[in-house]
Amino acid sequence: xxxxxxxxxxxxxxxxxxxxxxxxxxxxxxxxxxxxxxxxxxxxxxxxxx
Amino acid sequence: xxxxxxxxxxxxxxxxxxxxxxxxxxxxxxxxxxxxxxxxxxxxxxxxxxxxxxxxxxxxxxxxxxxxxxxxxxxxxxxxxxxxxxxxxxxxxxxxxxxxxxxxxxxxxxxxxxxxxxxxxxxxxxxxxxxxxxxxxxxxxxxxxxxxxxxxxxxxxxxxxxxxxxxxxxxxxxxxxxxxxxxxxxxxxxxxxxxxxxxxxxxxxxxxxxxxxxxxxxxxxxxxxxxxxxxxxxxxxxxxxxxxxxxxxxxxxxxxxxxxxxxxxxxxxxxxxxxxxxxxxxxxxxxxxxxxxxxxxxxxxxxxxxxxxxxxxxxxxxxxxxxxxxxxxxxxxxxxxxxxxxxxxxxxxxxxxxxxxxxxxxxxxxxxxxxxxxxxxxxxxxxxxxxxxxxxxxxxxxxxxxxxxxxxxxxxxxxxxxxxxxxxxxxxxxxxxxxxxxxxxxxxxxxxxxxxxxxxxxxxxxxxxxxxxxxxxxxxxxxxxxxxxxxxxxxxxxxxxxxxxxxxxxxxxxxxxxxxxxxxxxxxxxxxxxxxxxxxxxxxxxxxxxxxxxxxxxxxxxxxxxxxxxxxxxxxxxxxxxxxxxxxxxxxxxxxxxxxxxxxxxxxxxxxxxxxxxxxxxxxxxxxxxxxxxxxxxxxxxxxxxxxxxxxxxxxxxxxxxxxxxxxxxxxxxxxxxxxxxxxxxxxxxxxxxxxxxxxxxxxxxxxxxxxx
Numbered sequence: 001x002x003x004x005x006x007x008x009x010x011x012x013x014x015x016x017x018x019x020x021x022x023x024x025x026x027x028x029x030x031x032x033x034x035x036x037x038x039x040x041x042x043x044x045x046x047x048x049x050x
Numbered sequence: 051x052x053x054x055x056x057x058x059x060x061x062x063x064x065x066x067x068x069x070x071x072x073x074x075x076x077x078x079x080x081x082x083x084x085x086x087x088x089x090x091x092x093x094x095x096x097x098x099x100x101x102x103x104x105x106x107x108x109x110x111x112x113x114x115x116x117x118x119x120x121x122x123x124x125x126x127x128x129x130x131x132x133x134x135x136x137x138x139x140x141x142x143x144x145x146x147x148x149x150x151x152x153x154x155x156x157x158x159x160x161x162x163x164x165x166x167x168x169x170x171x172x173x174x175x176x177x178x179x180x181x182x183x184x185x186x187x188x189x190x191x192x193x194x195x196x197x198x199x200x201x202x203x204x205x206x207x208x209x210x211x212x213x214x215x216x217x218x219x220x221x222x223x224x225x226x227x228x229x230x231x232x233x234x235x236x237x238x239x240x241x242x243x244x245x246x247x248x249x250x251x252x253x254x255x256x257x258x259x260x261x262x263x264x265x266x267x268x269x270x271x272x273x274x275x276x277x278x279x280x281x282x283x284x285x286x287x288x289x290x291x292x293x294x295x296x297x298x299x300x301x302x303x304x305x306x307x308x309x310x311x312x313x314x315x316x317x318x319x320x321x322x323x324x325x326x327x328x329x330x331x332x333x334x335x336x337x338x339x340x341x342x343x344x345x346x347x348x349x350x351x352x353x354x355x356x357x358x359x360x361x362x363x364x365x366x367x368x369x370x371x372x373x374x375x376x377x378x379x380x381x382x383x384x385x386x387x388x389x390x391x392x393x394x395x396x397x398x399x400x401x402x403x404x405x406x407x408x409x410x411x412x413x414x415x416x417x418x419x420x421x422x423x424x425x426x427x428x429x430x431x432x433x434x435x436x437x438x439x440x441x442x443x444x445x446x447x448x449x450x451x452x453x454x455x456x457x458x459x460x461x462x463x464x465x466x467x468x469x470x471x472x473x474x475x476x477x478x479x480x481x482x483x484x485x486x487x488x489x490x491x492x493x494x495x496x497x498x499x500x501x502x503x504x505x506x507x508x509x510x511x512x513x514x515x516x517x518x519x520x521x522x523x524x525x526x527x528x529x530x531x532x533x534x535x536x537x538x539x540x541x542x543x544x545x546x547x548x549x550x551x552x553x554x555x556x557x558x559x560x561x562x563x564x565x566x567x568x569x570x571x572x573x574x575x576x577x578x579x580x581x582x583x584x585x586x587x588x589x590x591x592x593x594x595x596x597x598x599x600x601x602x603x604x605x606x607x608x609x610x611x612x613x614x615x616x617x618x619x620x621x622x623x624x625x626x627x628x629x630x631x632x633x634x635x636x637x638x639x640x641x642x643x644x645x646x647x648x649x650x651x652x653x654x655x656x657x658x659x660x661x662x663x664x665x666x667x668x669x670x671x672x673x674x675x676x677x678x679x680x681x682x683x684x685x686x687x688x689x690x691x692x693x694x695x696x697x698x699x700x701x702x703x704x705x706x707x708x709x710x711x712x713x714x715x716x717x718x719x720x721x722x723x724x725x726x727x728x729x730x731x732x733x734x735x736x737x738x739x740x741x742x743x744x745x746x747x748x749x750x751x752x753x754x755x756x757x758x759x
Contacts, residue, residue, distance in 0.1 A: 004178075008185065012162060019158040026150055036102030039079035 066096055067113045069120060071131040076105050084127055092123045107131070116294070146262040152197040153259050156252040159193030160245070164736075167245040171733045183235040183242045190244040194228055197251045200258060216396040216441060219403055223436035224250060230429045241426065246433050246735045253743045257445040264449045265464050283308070283315040286359065297349075300365040308353045308360055310539070316365040320345045323358035327351045338516070350655065355512070355539055374631055377659040390466050391704075392444045395711060399440070407431040410726050423728070431725040433735050435718055442743055443710030446750035451703040454754050460668075460685045460692040467682035470666040471700035473647050477596055477693075478637070478660070480652035481607035481614055485589050485621070487688060488653060488672055490516055490581035492523040497570070501577060502527065505570050507534035508545045508556045516568050517545065517556065519581055544568070585617070586690040593621060595694035599701070601649065606634055608656045634660035651693055653677055668693050702756045710746045717742045 025031070076082065082100045085107055089098035094112035101108070109120055117133045124131040166182040174182060201224070205217035224247050231242040283306040284292040292307055297315040300306075305321065308314060314327075326338040329351045338354055341347060347360060349369040364370075411428035419427075448465040455462055462468055479485050494502055506524035509517040510531055524531075534554060537547040544557035552573040559569045559578055567580045586592075593603050605625035607614045618625035626637065634652075638660050641648045650657065650664035653673035661667040661680040669681035678684050685692035721738050724730050730738075 004181075011165060012189075015158050015162050019154055022154045023151060026147065026154075031150075033101045033103045036082060036100065039082060039102055042079035043083040 065113070066110050069109050069111065069117060069133055071107045071109065071120065071124060071133055072105055073100075073107050073124065073129045073131045074105050075129045076100060076102060076107075081129070085124070085129065088127050089123060095120070095123065146259070146266050149200065149255060149259045149262050152200060153252070153255040155193055156197035156248060156255050159189055159197070159248045160252045162189050163193075163245045163248050167732065167736070170242075179240075180235075180238055183231075183244075186242060186244040187232060187235050190228070190231075190248050193248055194224065194251065197248075197255060198224055201251070201254065214397060214400050215393045219396065219400045219432075220250070220254060220436060220441065222404070223247075223432045226429050227433050230426065241732055243429075243433055243732050243735060246732060246739060249736060249739055250433075250436055253739070254441040257442040260449040261445040261465060264445075264452050264462075297365075300362060302362050302365055304362045306360050306362060307357060309357050310353055310355055313352045314347055314349050314360070316362045317346070317348050317369045318360040318362040318364075320347060321359045321361045323356055325356045325358045326354045328354055374655050374658050377631060377635065377662075390444075391469050391707065392440065395440065403432070403435045406435070406722065406726075413726075414728070419728075427725065427728045430728070430730040430735070431722065434721045434725045434730055434738060436739075440711065440714050442746050443714060443750075444707055446747050447703050447706045447710060447753060450750050450753040451699050451756065454756055455683075455692070455696060455699055458692055458695055459687045459689070460683055460696050462683045462696070463681075467666060468700045468703055470647075470682065471649070471696055472704040474649035474666050474697060475601060476641060476646050477601050477603040477649040477651065478606045478641075478664070479603060479623075480654060480657050481605055481609050481617060482583065483653035483672060484651050484657075484670060485605070485617065485690070486583045486585055488583065488670075489522075490519040491584050492516075492520040493580050493582065494520070494523050494527055494529075497577060497579070499529070500532075501570060501572060502529045503532040504534060504549055504554050504572055505556065505579070506530075507532035507549065508537060508547055508554060508570075511537040511547075512539055512545055516581060520556070520568070520579065585620070586688060588689050588691050590621060592690040592694045593623070595691070596697065599694070599697055601697065606637055606650075606652075606660070608634070608654065631656045631659050635663055638663045649697070668696060699753070699756050703753060706750055706753055710749055713745060713749070714742065 030037075073085070076085070082102060085100050086098050089095050089107075089109065094115040095109060096112070097110040099108045099110075100106070107124070111120065121131050121133065163186045166186050170179055170182055198221070201217045201220050204215065205221035208215040208218055227243045227247040227250075231244045231247070234240070234242045282294045282296050283300060283304075285295045285300070286292050286305045286307055295304075300316050306316075306318070310325070320341050320343050322343060324340070324342040326340050327347060329339050329348070341358070346363075349372075407428045410431045411424045414424035414427050415421075444465065448468050451468060452462045452465075462471075482488050494505070497505065502524050506521055506529050509521040509524065511534075512518075532549055534547040534549045537545060539545050544555055546553070546555045546557075548554065549572070553571070554573075555569075555571045557569050557571060559567050567578050570577050570579055596603055604623050605614060605618050605621075605627075606629055607625070607627050608629055608631075609627060611627040614625050614627035629637065634657060638648055638650065642663075642665070647665040650660050650667040651669070652661055652667070653670050655677060657669075657673075658677050658680050661669060661677055666683075667681040668683045668685060669677045671678075671684055671686040673681070673684070683696055685696075717738070721730075724734065
């Protein structure tokens, strides 16, 4: 029973963390251009780029 | 992940403006890199950011630079671009994002409540069970309040209009299940259905999110094709200076300068200059029309060869285009009365389910079970019959089908379009631009390689449809352009240049000719190149495929009778020629009055009202903006086959949807007696709900293979 006092908050916290990460990534526009993200990996970085 | 993230100095940000362009030509990673790297090298452009999915580019720039300069900069990189108005899709994106957020929250709630419920099912007793019930309630209540809003709002809307839809039984089921579970939790009872309520919301939201995703994805694709109509005009002031005026602020009597390649923003009469205009948007006719002083020109026409001055006569809502738009609006009204299949099903379903639940309550009361137990059983009936599988049955099938069609070059606007496409039983085709490619295609077989190369060198320099057709034909034949110098476009006459010390020209052939033609002159020798507007290569096969599905086709065209009759003979179809937009609309209305369900396929603005009035409609990607907006689906590319494919896939989709419905009903036949006899525990409800949803989704996924040849 005492174990639950730790484990349940941990489980909830991890779930909340995932939810917050999802909401943040959506607000950040990470799902706005899914096809573009797939293509951008193929762009070669130029030397003069930061 | 994102290789090129433009970095903007914070200090500059206040003085910058952002303009968004649609760039349909963006096709690969190379294009993204080129745009994002090369544009900032232009003076005044700070940064560019491409959105590949929406085919858009957002440019951060100095406000001193106008839209034309930016368009030109993109054009220099090899991309045709159109500025877009501020966020026209904003509202829909907002709705989709709200659904996605609700889905995320419901997913979080479902996982955590399920975690607690599994412990209860595996035998947690006494205070542990009570604690877990309380924790579940604590998680589930806010989650249901937040994620359930789309359903509650829609159900409330329907009820306040004294109608019922899919969301009414859903909302009643969820709210009652939550209320009962809360009561059980407070009184320390054994059965709380929090996980069922949250899971139900999660599955249904998944269906809604899929539906919204399908709409935004295809609309972004169509939006990228739109935007060719003139949005502004260069007005010539009394002092001879010009200024850009948005189309909405133009007034009759203004004198405007229309540059070569520009689209007209209002109706008017040519005051000065001769040119040729491309009126395809209004008439669907592909041949350019010569204009001189006194000629009437209409909004949407594109000035092809030389600048002209136009005195405006009709602006904004008085233009010929606006008149057609009004016709389309009225014709489209009938379509809004169409009832989606899911709502039709729920009109039958909801009363049955609700009376079953009521009967269960009354039955157990009569049997002497007491208030509490009777209520628990009635609510169990509601939960188990909640149309979870039904809510998924339609969107899951439609999303899979539209994704499969998208890969074959057909953008279906929404689920209701697929439902209506499946019901069509007769098809009407426009001629130019629909059965044919709509662009003149040059016959270069007779030319020797040298002549071809000169022809390409000349034709590349012009935007005239014949030049473009010639250039395209030469490029297809693998011709390298010759280095023609001093190319000039002489309005009404043709293109003149110099090549290896000789005068070369593409000019208008002498005499009135039946077919479209141009004459290529190199030094003293001259050759005539003829153009044809060929049938799409698979037009006959498409019509045969439609016939195989029991759909008879005919031609309904605004073109002259002779070419229409010739094409009708070639394809073996009935035809009606020289039909005005009103006549086309009347033909559609007559068919509908006969109880037929016509499918209209057309591209010109003159087809617009017919497209809007038809039971379902499809337009090619080269169609006018208004037609693409009126149509239910847009097909891209040179093939006509997507039209037949659309009907075939739509019918298969409806078959799968009906299978899904049949499954849902069969599942209820087994589950409802269990609920009626009070045997449904939260565990059984949860298992039944997820199994039925998964079966429906799996069945729908079979559609992904439906477009394979």
